[in-house]
Amino acid sequence: MAARKKALARLLRPLARENGGPRAGGESDALEVIWQVVCSIPRGRVSTYGAVARAAGLPGHARQAGFALRVAPEDLNLPWHRVVGAGGRIVFPNGSREHKEQARRLRAEGVPVKAGRVAAAAMTELDEL
């Protein structure tokens, strides 16, 4: 937990800078863009890490999307559960706490989850947005 907190603090530092004033260089925070994309996922729909990365203008940065979600502060109320792996597959180990939590939240939004996967019909490419 300590490591997680430390990494989070390191990442929140530049974010706090932005919070306090106008950002100088501009772009820098890819995390912010990714978070915004995730937030834009409609309720009852899910998307993949790759799709999120593409929509954020970062093709091939699927892993970065995952990293962004990992370090995302809870204050953002980010719908991280709407992001799944390719083919609608939940990336968390089966039986893990996060896995069950994600499945539970998805079902609560009307997205059927079976065998650690979500219905393909519920998936959106985000390219049309």
Next chain:
DNA sequence: TCGATGACCTCTA
């Protein structure tokens, strides 16, 4: 600068 790591993706057997 380099090697290891990870909420990934895709192809092949």
Next chain:
DNA sequence: ATAGAGGCCATCG
């Protein structure tokens, strides 16, 4: 359907 290998890219020690 399952398992392994290679590729991708940012972050960390």
